[in-house]
Amino acid sequence: MKRFDSLLMVLLSTFALATRAGEVTVAVAANFIAPMQILAAGFEQETGHKAIVSSGSTGQFYAQIKNGAPFDVFLAADSATPARLEAEGQTVSGSRFTYAIGTLVLWSTKDGFVDGKGEVLKKGTFAHLAIADPEKAPYGAAAVETLRKLEAYDALRPKFVTGNNIAQAHQFIATGNAELGFVALSQVFKDGRLTGGSAWIVPDNLHEAITQDAVLLIRGRNNPAADALLRYLKEPKAVAIIESFGYRRAEEPPPVTRERRQPRRKPCPAMPFFPLLTSELADTHVNKVEESSGIFRTTSTQSRGFLHTAEEGRQVRPVMDNGQFQPISHLAHLQTGHTCDRASASGRDACRLVAG
Numbered sequence: 001m002k003r004f005d006s007l008l009m010v011l012l013s014t015f016a017l018a019t020r021a022g023e024v025t026v027a028v029a030a031n032f033i034a035p036m037q038i039l040a041a042g043f044e045q046e047t048g049h050k051a052i053v054s055s056g057s058t059g060q061f062y063a064q065i066k067n068g069a070p071f072d073v074f075l076a077a078d079s080a081t082p083a084r085l086e087a088e089g090q091t092v093s094g095s096r097f098t099y100a101i102g103t104l105v106l107w108s109t110k111d112g113f114v115d116g117k118g119e120v121l122k123k124g125t126f127a128h129l130a131i132a133d134p135e136k137a138p139y140g141a142a143a144v145e146t147l148r149k150l151e152a153y154d155a156l157r158p159k160f161v162t163g164n165n166i167a168q169a170h171q172f173i174a175t176g177n178a179e180l181g182f183v184a185l186s187q188v189f190k191d192g193r194l195t196g197g198s199a200w201i202v203p204d205n206l207h208e209a210i211t212q213d214a215v216l217l218i219r220g221r222n223n224p225a226a227d228a229l230l231r232y233l234k235e236p237k238a239v240a241i242i243e244s245f246g247y248r249r250a251e252e253p254p255p256v257t258r259e260r261r262q263p264r265r266k267p268c269p270a271m272p273f274f275p276l277l278t279s280e281l282a283d284t285h286v287n288k289v290e291e292s293s294g295i296f297r298t299t300s301t302q303s304r305g306f307l308h309t310a311e312e313g314r315q316v317r318p319v320m321d322n323g324q325f326q327p328i329s330h331l332a333h334l335q336t337g338h339t340c341d342r343a344s345a346s347g348r349d350a351c352r353l354v355a356g
Contacts (some may be wrong), residue, residue, distance in 0.1 A: 021048035022225035025070055027061040028053050029077035029212065030132075030167035031102060031139055031184035035245045036075065042241070043232050049225035057165035059136030065090060065217060072220025073229055075099065075212070077166070078138035082215040095216035099233050100247035102210035104142045107188050108180035109173060109197040118200040120180065121152050130161045130172040130181025139166045142207040143182035149206045185246035192244070211250065 028036045033055040040051040058077045065071060065085060074091075076082050079098065085091050106121070108114045120126070132140030140162075147153040161178045163169035170187045172178040182202075188195050214233060220226035232238055239249060 024225040030165040072226040098250035103185035126179040128178035130178035
């Protein structure tokens with residue numbers, strides 16, 4: 001009888017999910033198509049709603065939306081385009097939010113071709129450099145801004161191979177039509193590793209932040225599936241997927257909470273520390289830190305997170321956890337040879353390691 005009741009509950013739940021399922025059409029910036037495919041599958045499994053995804057450049061989508069393209073939700077590669085649509089009355093007021101901050105990389109399929117400081121751009125020992133159209137694609141605009149700050153734009157401009165979007169720029173490099181080019185980090189990382197070749201992560205101070213906003217379009221204002229998708233993108237499980245592709249979260253102000261007494265932690269022993277910042281440390285035992293070609297990383301299988309250089313405050317390499325990339329967010333100083341107290345299950349009470 002109990003088995004029958006359980007089966008009945010499953011059938012009723014499945015029926016209820018099916019009866020309220022809907023569809024949402026989503027315009028997605030080309031750099032975000034890989035994580036979006038995973039997110040769409042999880043969204044459908046959890047809600048029953050189906051996300052119908054189209055990818056392209058942000059500029060192209062802007063023109064299509066203005067001309068009445070049937071999209072409910074827009075995931076742009078910048079914040080300016082959704083804001084412009086909002087000002088023009090094309091979006092639902094108050095629905096816009098930042099879902100990711102992107103990272104620009106200079107990438108080549110050839111091992112060792114791109115060095116860790118981007119000096120290959122100054123040497124100019126290549127025939128073609130791929131970028132996305134800076135008029136249509138924010139990652140292309142960031143690439144041009146980077147080259148101008150490096151005072152290399154005029155010299156390299158004749159070597160440009162320009163794609164309509166960042167996906168086409170990536171294709172030019174992957175197929176050998178360009179020896180190297182600027183792409184999104186998410187396009188060349190998988191499971192926390194570079195998919196192949198060599199890359200230079202462009203420092204944040206060389207271009208404006210690639211802040212990527214999502215917004216509910218007027219067409220989707222009465223679509224429950226569209227509302228559900230935007231809520232889903234903010235859930236921890238979705239955020240973890242987004243971060244696993246190398247994106248960062250928008251910095252949020254700390255929540256206002258009542259004061260409470262914190263348990264005293266054992267003082268950290270005095271020892272030299274590496275000039276690194278890493279995020280939320282859960283179950284952390286840092287065995288040692290290694291440096292290779294200017295890139296630092298921990299070798300502990302229990303250490304998780306993005307590493308940043310303290311001098312520049314930028315991401316340089318994701319850290320692995322038993323072979324799997326684990327994105328994390330809260331900052332703490334990282335030292336070598338130190339065991340930190342276990343963090344809380346939520347990871348928000350991370351141990352802070354301080355020299356001395």
